[in-house]
Amino acid sequence: MGILDKKLSLRDRNKMLIGVWEDEDQLVATASKLVHAGVHIHDIYTPYPVHGLDRIIGARRSKLARIAFFCAITGFTLMTTMIWYMYVHDWPMNIGNKPVRFTPSWAPVMFEGTVLCTAFGMSFFFFWRNRLVHGIKNETLDIRQTDDRLIVAIETVAGMDEKAILDMMKKGGAVEMREFENGVQTVI
Amino acid sequence: MIHDSILRDRLVTGDKSASDVTRDIARPILNNPTTSWKIGFTLSLVFLGIFGVSLLYTLWTGIGVWNINKSVMWGWDITNFVFWVGIGHAGTLISAVLLLFRQKWRMSINRSAEAMTIFAVICAAMFPVFHMGRVWVGYWALPLPNAFGSLWVNFNSPLLWDVFAISTYFSVSLLFWYIGLIPDIATIRDKVKSKLGKTMYGFFSMGWTGSTRTWARYELVSLILAGLSTPLVLSVHTIVSTDFATSLVPGWHTTIFPPYFVAGAIFSGFGMVATLLVVARKVMNYENYITIGHLDAMTRIIMVTGTIVGIAYLTEFFIAWYSGNVYEQYAFANRAFGPYWWAYWSMMSCNLIAPQVFWFKWARTTPWFIFIMSIVVNVGMWFERFVIIVTSLHRDYLPSSWVMYSGSLTEIGLFLGTFGIFFTCFFLFAKFLPVINMSEIKSILRNRE
Numbered sequence: 001m002g003i004l005d006k007k008l009s010l011r012d013r014n015k016m017l018i019g020v021w022e023d024e025d026q027l028v029a030t031a032s033k034l035v036h037a038g039v040h041i042h043d044i045y046t047p048y049p050v051h052g053l054d055r056i057i058g059a060r061r062s063k064l065a066r067i068a069f070f071c072a073i074t075g076f077t078l079m080t081t082m083i084w085y086m087y088v089h090d091w092p093m094n095i096g097n098k099p100v101r102f103t104p105s106w107a108p109v110m111f112e113g114t115v116l117c118t119a120f121g122m123s124f125f126f127f128w129r130n131r132l133v134h135g136i137k138n139e140t141l142d143i144r145q146t147d148d149r150l151i152v153a154i155e156t157v158a159g160m161d162e163k164a165i166l167d168m169m170k171k172g173g174a175v176e177m178r179e180f181e182n183g184v185q186t187v188i
Numbered sequence: 189m190i191h192d193s194i195l196r197d198r199l200v201t202g203d204k205s206a207s208d209v210t211r212d213i214a215r216p217i218l219n220n221p222t223t224s225w226k227i228g229f230t231l232s233l234v235f236l237g238i239f240g241v242s243l244l245y246t247l248w249t250g251i252g253v254w255n256i257n258k259s260v261m262w263g264w265d266i267t268n269f270v271f272w273v274g275i276g277h278a279g280t281l282i283s284a285v286l287l288l289f290r291q292k293w294r295m296s297i298n299r300s301a302e303a304m305t306i307f308a309v310i311c312a313a314m315f316p317v318f319h320m321g322r323v324w325v326g327y328w329a330l331p332l333p334n335a336f337g338s339l340w341v342n343f344n345s346p347l348l349w350d351v352f353a354i355s356t357y358f359s360v361s362l363l364f365w366y367i368g369l370i371p372d373i374a375t376i377r378d379k380v381k382s383k384l385g386k387t388m389y390g391f392f393s394m395g396w397t398g399s400t401r402t403w404a405r406y407e408l409v410s411l412i413l414a415g416l417s418t419p420l421v422l423s424v425h426t427i428v429s430t431d432f433a434t435s436l437v438p439g440w441h442t443t444i445f446p447p448y449f450v451a452g453a454i455f456s457g458f459g460m461v462a463t464l465l466v467v468a469r470k471v472m473n474y475e476n477y478i479t480i481g482h483l484d485a486m487t488r489i490i491m492v493t494g495t496i497v498g499i500a501y502l503t504e505f506f507i508a509w510y511s512g513n514v515y516e517q518y519a520f521a522n523r524a525f526g527p528y529w530w531a532y533w534s535m536m537s538c539n540l541i542a543p544q545v546f547w548f549k550w551a552r553t554t555p556w557f558i559f560i561m562s563i564v565v566n567v568g569m570w571f572e573r574f575v576i577i578v579t580s581l582h583r584d585y586l587p588s589s590w591v592m593y594s595g596s597l598t599e600i601g602l603f604l605g606t607f608g609i610f611f612t613c614f615f616l617f618a619k620f621l622p623v624i625n626m627s628e629i630k631s632i633l634r635n636r637e
Contacts, residue, residue, distance in 0.1 A: 129405065130401070138393065
């Protein structure tokens, strides 16, 4: 598996059914029902984090914490090596006749370097994994999904009972429903 | 199921919907600047000009235009450095520490507090950088090979620790702030009408769509960054305090400095947050988002940290007496009753005595009074740094080195000028970016508990 999450892109998708919600609780309940009915929800777009939706759509637990730990170890090793090389190996400095070896006075620089490497390393992987790139074309299904609407996107597959799904969405409080095919949306 | 908490007041009042939040908070960005914004911004530019003139004069003539001398080699410059770095701590504290403690009231104030951190650290960095005198070789402070002109840096020196600590703090705070801004920049991208606006906000929103998968990872990355920033914020001011504590100067050589400086930083940082937000909530009509409850919570923290700082002042005095060290005893007696007694008692009045007024609910819930008190706190914290630095240095071990010190016009100009940098940045931030975190606020509208 590559680092980039390819599920985030809407390019080369089959036909999709789009449901628009105003109410978060109704959306969560309906999404849960749809998944229990065997429907595969491609993604849900919300203007704010709605807890529990990731589990409903079957998103896997993120490995970012492990990556952060790896970055921390890298930062710590880099800083320790750097100080040892400069201060002990290459040019030992006699300042106040203090010993030129590992001392607790190295700790602040080692700590700061570790934090810096962890924060930027983890964030870099976060951006990469989530297809967050400066200047990239945003693939929003609805301009209001960053304002006040919650959007459910269901990718259709052969043999799928689209009418039953649309009925479930309507009963579940969807205020609008659309079809999305080849970059064009049609109101149902 | 929607229900109000029986334990707490609503964090957002006025029965706001998600679209109301977008409309209210994005209003200053989507509309033309108001008259009050124009007046404030112009005034900030005037102060920025004062900074420019003072700095040019310093660089052109030399560091001798400051009144620092062989005894008081740190004067207004390092006082101002510690003052601004301290202010810079509240942003990360509000965002990181309160996030870890699941304090949802932080959501209305974290964005502007984080912005304040970044601008305050920029102001702080000006002073040690230009205090170097030959600023064009300032890069010698970085770990560079001997061939670049200096030796390898000294890893035993707290001044070097500062280089690493402040640059890391600035970079990580900027990253934390920017990651927090991405969803809101995307909201503005989808609202703004002008082509330039669409291009700029589109560029910085990085293609954000609000996907559930991204939100899950986003919350995790925010949590880990908060976990990293919390020890970072403690380390930065601890390291600033070791600039003093590792020296042998009476009045500086004390182990209480790290916790005392950290508490002082939070105290002064919250003072500045209160100054900014009491005005912003009124001028920008954010009273439903930054409620009296928020001001109440902030003033409680100001009171607690002010008391911690006050106890530290008294402990220093006690330990000076208890140590039996005549130099230490003299240094503290000189602080309180020597020629700079006025600075010491200003500090005690503003930092220890004045915040005790926040025991009273009226004081915690009256915006104009909180504004005045926040100014008092900032003045007091500036005096604290002045007292620590100048009163300890002006009476050396050798009476022949004893001198008096007061800031020159250039030093005063530089200090006032940093307010120009700070407020110019803040006004630009208030015009082009959402001052309140819209996406987080939308998530607490239902007041779930």
